[in-house]
Every structure is written in C-alpha cells, then in structure tokens.
Amino acid sequence: MILTIAGTELRRMFYSPLAWAILAVVMFILGLVFLILVDNYMSTIQAQLIGVPGAPGVTDVVIAPVIFWASVIMLTVSPLQTMRALSEERQQGSLTLLTSAPLSTTELVLGKYLALLLFILVLLGLVALMPLSLSGGTNLGWGKILAGLLGLFLLLASFSAAGLYISSQTKTPLIAAMCSFGLLVFLVVLYMSGSAEGTASQLFIYLSHFGHMLSFLAGLFDSSDLVYYLLFSVAFLILTIRRLDNERLQH
Amino acid sequence: MSDEILVSAESLYRFYSQHCAVADLSLRLRRGEVLGLLGPTGAGKTSTLQMLSGNLAPSAGRIIINGIDLLDAPKRAKAYIGYLPERPPLYPDLTVDEYLTYCGRLHRVARLSLGAAVNEVKMRCGLTDVGRRLIGNLSKGYQQRVGIAQALIHSPLIVILDEPTVGLDPVQIREIRTLIRELAPNHGVILSTHILPEVQAICDSVQIIHAGRTVFNDSLSGLSERHGLMGLIVAFRSPPTTKELSRLAGVQAVEPLAGGRLRIVHGDTAVLETVVWASVENNWGLRELTPERSTLEQIFMDLVHNEYDTDSQASAGVQTAP
Numbered sequence: 001m002i003l004t005i006a007g008t009e010l011r012r013m014f015y016s017p018l019a020w021a022i023l024a025v026v027m028f029i030l031g032l033v034f035l036i037l038v039d040n041y042m043s044t045i046q047a048q049l050i051g052v053p054g055a056p057g058v059t060d061v062v063i064a065p066v067i068f069w070a071s072v073i074m075l076t077v078s079p080l081q082t083m084r085a086l087s088e089e090r091q092q093g094s095l096t097l098l099t100s101a102p103l104s105t106t107e108l109v110l111g112k113y114l115a116l117l118l119f120i121l122v123l124l125g126l127v128a129l130m131p132l133s134l135s136g137g138t139n140l141g142w143g144k145i146l147a148g149l150l151g152l153f154l155l156l157a158s159f160s161a162a163g164l165y166i167s168s169q170t171k172t173p174l175i176a177a178m179c180s181f182g183l184l185v186f187l188v189v190l191y192m193s194g195s196a197e198g199t200a201s202q203l204f205i206y207l208s209h210f211g212h213m214l215s216f217l218a219g220l221f222d223s224s225d226l227v228y229y230l231l232f233s234v235a236f237l238i239l240t241i242r243r244l245d246n247e248r249l250q251h
Numbered sequence: 252m253s254d255e256i257l258v259s260a261e262s263l264y265r266f267y268s269q270h271c272a273v274a275d276l277s278l279r280l281r282r283g284e285v286l287g288l289l290g291p292t293g294a295g296k297t298s299t300l301q302m303l304s305g306n307l308a309p310s311a312g313r314i315i316i317n318g319i320d321l322l323d324a325p326k327r328a329k330a331y332i333g334y335l336p337e338r339p340p341l342y343p344d345l346t347v348d349e350y351l352t353y354c355g356r357l358h359r360v361a362r363l364s365l366g367a368a369v370n371e372v373k374m375r376c377g378l379t380d381v382g383r384r385l386i387g388n389l390s391k392g393y394q395q396r397v398g399i400a401q402a403l404i405h406s407p408l409i410v411i412l413d414e415p416t417v418g419l420d421p422v423q424i425r426e427i428r429t430l431i432r433e434l435a436p437n438h439g440v441i442l443s444t445h446i447l448p449e450v451q452a453i454c455d456s457v458q459i460i461h462a463g464r465t466v467f468n469d470s471l472s473g474l475s476e477r478h479g480l481m482g483l484i485v486a487f488r489s490p491p492t493t494k495e496l497s498r499l500a501g502v503q504a505v506e507p508l509a510g511g512r513l514r515i516v517h518g519d520t521a522v523l524e525t526v527v528w529a530s531v532e533n534n535w536g537l538r539e540l541t542p543e544r545s546t547l548e549q550i551f552m553d554l555v556h557n558e559y560d561t562d563s564q565a566s567a568g569v570q571t572a573p
Contacts, residue, residue: 004356008345015344097340097401100304101357102330248308 001103005111009085010118018084019119022077026070027126033069034130037062059141063131064217067148070127071155071213075188078156079180081119082163083173085112086240090171105244109164109237116160123156124149144219151216154229158209159184161236168243184209255282257331257409257439258303263312265298265463272298273309274463280409280439285431287454288443291555295463296443297337300413303441304334317408330359333407335415339398343387347378347397350386351404358405368404375430376400377423391418399427403434410434412442416449428453447548459551466554471547482543483515484508485526488536495533499525512539 013019041061049055089095098108131145163180170176187208194204194211205211209232212225258280265273273295280286288296301307303314305325314321316328342350351369360368373379376396381389386397395418402410415431416424431453434440444450450457451471459467493505496515501522506514515522523540530537543549 001357001359004353008349008353011349012342012344092341092343093336093338094340094342096306096334096336096338097354098357099306100329100332100334100336100340101354102326102359103357104326248306 001107002111002114005098005103005108006114006118009112009115013081013084013115013119016084018080022081023123023126026073026077026123029073030066030070030127030130034062034066037065038134057141058134058138059131059144062134063140063145064148066130067127067152068213068217070123071152071210074123074156074159075184076181078159079163079166079177079184082116082160082167082180083177084167085116085164086167086244087170087176088173091173099244099248105241109241109244113160113164113237116164117157120153120156120160124153127152141219147216147219147221150221151213151225154216154226155209155213158229158232158236161233161240165236165240165243168240253282256280257282257317258441259315260303261313263299263302263314264310265295265302265307266310272463273302276312276460276463276465278303278441278458278465280441282408282439283436284456285435285440285442285454287450287457288441288460289445289447289450289457289551290443290460291445294460296445296460297413298463299460300334300411300441300443301336304332304336304411305329306334306336330405331408332411333358333402333405333409334411335398335402335413337413339394340401341386341394341397344385346383346385347373347389347400348382350397351400354401355404358407360405368406372400372404375403375433377426392420392423395419396423396427399430406438408438410438410440412440414444415442416444416446424449447551451547457547459554461555467550481517481520483517483522483526484512484539484541484543485515485537486510486512486539487530488538489534491529491533491535496526496529499529501525514543 041058045061086095089098128145128149131140134140159180162183163176166180166183167173167176169179188210190204191208191210194201194206194208206228209229212228215222215225256279258278260276260278263273263276263278264271276295276299278286278299288299290296298307302309302312303321305321305328308322314328317331319328319331321328342353345353348369351372352365355365355368356362370379373382376399378393378396378400381393386394389397395415399412399415402412410431412431416427419427428449431440431442435455442454454471456470457467458465490511490513493507493513496502496505496513499522501517501519502515502525503518504516506516508514515526520542523542526540527537529535
C-alpha cells in the first residue's frame with residue numbers, strides 16, 4: 001500500500017513541470033560549479049600540489065565542494081518539492097481520497113515520504129554522474145564520494161521529513177514552502193551561531209543538520225551523524241502522522 | 252430492502268470549538284435502502300457524512316459499519332465504504348484511467364480484476380469516452396462523475412454521496428439518479444441533498460436535518476400513507492357555501508382561510524376538474540386554484556422555515572425594541 005501511494009506520487013511529481021524544473025535548475029547550477037572547480041583544479045591547484053606529501057586529491061578539491069553545493073541549493077529547492085505533498089492535496093480536496101481509503105495514517109505519510117526519497121535518489125543519481133565523468137581521466141576516492149553522497153542523501157531526507165510535516169500544517173502550498181525554508185535556514189543559522197567565537201555552543205552545532213553532513217564530506221562515516229539524521233526524520237514523520245490523525249478529531 | 256443493517260449511528264455529536272454542528276443524530280441504513288439526508292445549507296449534512304465516512308471523528312456517539320465499530324477499527328470499517336465528498340477528491344494531473352486504477356488499488360481491489368473493475372465503473376458512470384483524458388481538462392459534470400466512479404470502484408457495500416448531482420445538467424442528473432437506483436438492491440446508499448424532488452425521485456427514506464438535529468425521519472412510503480390527503484386552495488368571486496363544496500365528489504373537507512380563500516382537502520387530484528366544472532355550472536367565478544405543495548415539501552417547509560420565520564421575527568422584535 002505504501003508502495004502504491006509512493007509510485008503514484010512519484011509519477012504525479014514527474015507529470016508536473018515542477019520536478020523537471022527543479023532537476024534542470026539544480027543540475028545546471030551544479031554543472032557550472034563543477035566546471036569551475038575542475039577548471040580551477042587543472043589550471044592552478046594541481047600544479048601547486050605536485051610533490052606535497054598527503055596532499056588533497058581531486059575528490060577533496062572538486063567532488064566534495066560539488067556535493068556541498070548540492071546540499072546548499074537543495075536547501076532552497078526542497079521546500080518547493082515538499083510543499084505540494086500534503087498542503088496542495090488539501091487545497092484541492094484530494095486528501096479525502098486517501099483519508100477515506102482503508103489505510104492507516106502511517107501508511108499514508110510513509111507513502112508520501114517514500115515518494116520524496118525516490119525523487120532525491122533520482123537527483124543523487126544525476127549528481128553522481130559528475131564524479132563518474134572524471135573517473136576516466138583520474139583515480140577517484142570512491143569511498144569518500146559514496147560517503148559524501150550518503151551524507152547528502154541523509155541531509156535531503158531530513159529536509160523532506162521537515163518539509164512534509166510543515167506541509168501537513170497548512171492548506172496553502174506557498175506558506176508551506178516559506179515555512180519549511182525558514183526552518184531549514186534556521187538550522188543553518190543555529191550552526192553559525194554555534195560555531196561563532198565566544199558564544200560557541202556544541203549543543204547548537206549538534207542540533208543543526210548541516211554540521212553532521214560535513215564529516216560525511218570528509219569521508220568519515222560516524223554512526224552518531226547517521227543516528228542524528230534518522231532521529232530528525234523519524235521525529236518529523238511521527239509529528240506529521242499525529243498531525244493528520246488529529247485533524248479528524250479537531251477542526 | 253432486507254433487514255440487514257449496514258450502518259447504524261447512535262447519538263452523534265460534533266462540536267467545532269463552541270459551535271455545535273451535529274447534535275444527537277441517529278441514523279440507520281439497511282441493505283437495499285437509499286436514505287436521503289435533506290436539509291438547508293449549514294444543517295450539518297456534510298459533517299454527518301464526514302463522520303460516517305471516517306473522515307471526521309464525532310465528539311460523542313458510536314458508528315457501526317456492517318458490524319464493525321468505525322472508531323475502533325477504522326481500516327476494516329472503511330473497506331466497506333465508498334465516499335464522494337462535497338468536492339470530488341481528484342488529481343487534475345492524472346488521466347481518468349490512471350486515477351481510477353489508483354483508487355482501486357488504494358481500496359485493495361485485486362490486481363487481476365482491477366482492469367475489469369475500472370472498465371465497469373467507467374461504463375456505469377458514462378466515462379468510457381474520456382478514459383485517456385486528463386481529469387483537469389474535463390468539464391465539471393464529468394469531474395463529478397469521476398468522483399462518483401471513484402466511490403464505486405471497489406463495489407462497496409455502503410455508498411455515501413455528498414450532493415452527488417450538484418453541478419450536473421438535467422440529463423446527467425437523470426443518469427446519476429438512475430445509477431443510484433441501480434445500486435440500491437445490493438448496496439446501501441446514503442446521500443445528502445437540498446433538492447426535494449431528488450429525494451422523492453430516488454430515496455426510500457428521508458431524514459430531514461435542521462441545525463444539526465433530526466427533525467423528521469420516515470420512509471417515503473410511510474410518508475404518503477400517513478399524509479395521503481392533499482390540499483387545494485381556491486378562491487371564488489361569489490363563493491359557494493362550504494356545504495355545497497363538500498358535496499362535490501372526492502372532497503373530504505373544506506376549511507375557510509383568510510382572504511376569502513378556501514382549502515379543499517381531498518384524496519385524489521381528479522377533484523381539480525370537479526371543482527372547475529362545478530364553478531362553471533354554478534357561476535361561482537373561480538379566481539384562484541392552487542394545488543398545495545407535495546407533502547414532503549410541506550413538511551420540510553413547515554419544519555425548517557417556520558423556525559426561520561420565528562427566528563427572524565424574534566430578531567426583528569429585538570431590533571425595534573427601545
């Protein structure tokens with residue numbers, strides 16, 4: 001049942017121009033970033049690093065920044081993707097179809113979430129093409145790249161869970177997009193304030209989702225970071241389920 | 252109609268913060284029955300149907316769907332229900348075929364019989380020609396039909412339709428009414444409407460709701476038995492005595508009304524002709540001849556609008572008070 005919902009949701013995403021526009025814009029910008037980084041590496045950095053022992057390779061200098069950029073762009077774009085999930089359905093009255101069908105709210109929410117995750121996987125697949133295009137000419141640190149992509153996946157999954165929850169709060173997709181964007185930026189600001197001098201607080205850094213992504217980019221697979229993302233996503237999914245259940249009770 | 256009870260709701264209440272939308276409403280639906288919920292706008296029809304379909308939890312009360320408590324086991328109970336909400340729950344970016352297939356899968360129609368189910372429901376709702384068109388591009392009438400098709404795809408035991416004929420043209424309305432009558436023998440149908448003739452055309456029983464309460468609840472056949480007498484309002488230039496009128500064939504009683512009008516109570520519409528003939532022969536000078544409203548309409552107006560009148564008079568009184 002979850003798969004049925006996810007399948008149709010994913011299909012509907014790609015029927016609307018929004019998903020294509022998102023993929024096109026993200027890939028265009030990332031492509032440019034990638035090009036600039038590769039160009040920069042070839043013309044200046046490579047020459048400087050010759051002979052330096054333990055110098056960072058192309059994976060660190062080019063691929064990691066591309067993945068980081070992908071996460072920054074998605075910070076602004078993923079609210080647009082999640083805003084539709086529930087608030088648009090509610091606006092056009094189609095949510096009743098799912099709430100009258102013999103399914104639990106958990107199945108409904110997980111179906112929607114799975115569709116968002118599948119969309120993220122499509123995006124990641126396209127992002128992964130960039131390092132792949134370099135693999136013909138040089139040796140890449142695949143472990144690092146995979147860790148980076150895993151980090152990006154977890155980060156985007158947490159974006160989606162938060163966006164899904166906020167989308168369940170309102171009838172107006174634009175408000176949902178604006179609020180999820182606000183929440184995501186807030187978490188970045190939390191990271192900044194946590195790492196600012198003087199007021200630095202490890203708690204703020206821990207709470208912010210971006211901090212946990214950085215270790216993945218460095219090629220570190222820290223299970224505490226994994227747990228953070230899982231907790232973050234699961235918490236927002238549970239909140240969404242509760243919110244939808246509540247809707248029957250109160251108006 | 253069999254005695255098997257498909258839906259039984261007991262003393263439902265629903266509050267929206269302080270506002271009470273539904274109060275002490277009970278309802279029963281048997282297999283083979285078409286039950287019409289009739290009431291003016293804002294009477295609580297939609298809230299009632301939302302509760303019966305499991306989309307809204309009642310503040311108090313119990314709903315039993317085919318022996319299963321809707322609040323305890325919503326998943327199992329909902330499997331018996333097909334529900335068309337006020338706004339059909341459509342995805343404008345899917346085609347009719349895709350949408351109905353999705354609905355069928357949501358309602359766990361077996362994969363093998365899904366294609367047949369979609370085709371059958373399309374045929375029943377007159378959607379065969381638009382199967383490959385996007386729902387968003389269809390006219391409102393067709394969208395409404397897709398909404399009805401969605402409620403029937405899994406041939407549910409209980410069909411709940413919230414104003415099913417709204418936005419349809421007269422031909423489509425007739426088709427939908429025929430469809431509902433066709434459903435009746437094996438299913439139970441609850442529909443809400445504010446159109447009186449609709450209830451008379453398709454319902455077996457009627458429950459009139461006003462301000463969240465049931466004000467009338469009877470089967471249509473019982474209704475005509477109990478209220479079999481009909482009225483005729485007449486006025487003459489030189490009125491005959493009531494005795495003269497009561498002697499006419501078919502007249503059962505004559506009551507004088509204000510303004511020189513008379514009400515003739517009769518059991519047969521042939522009395523109209525008799526009255527006109529008598530008027531011509533005796534030169535009474537018939538000036539007015541109005542058959543009284545059909546009984547259901549009369550009951551509806553009496554129950555609902557008298558209350559409005561007293562309400563408005565009361566509020567008018569308050570306004571003029573010093």
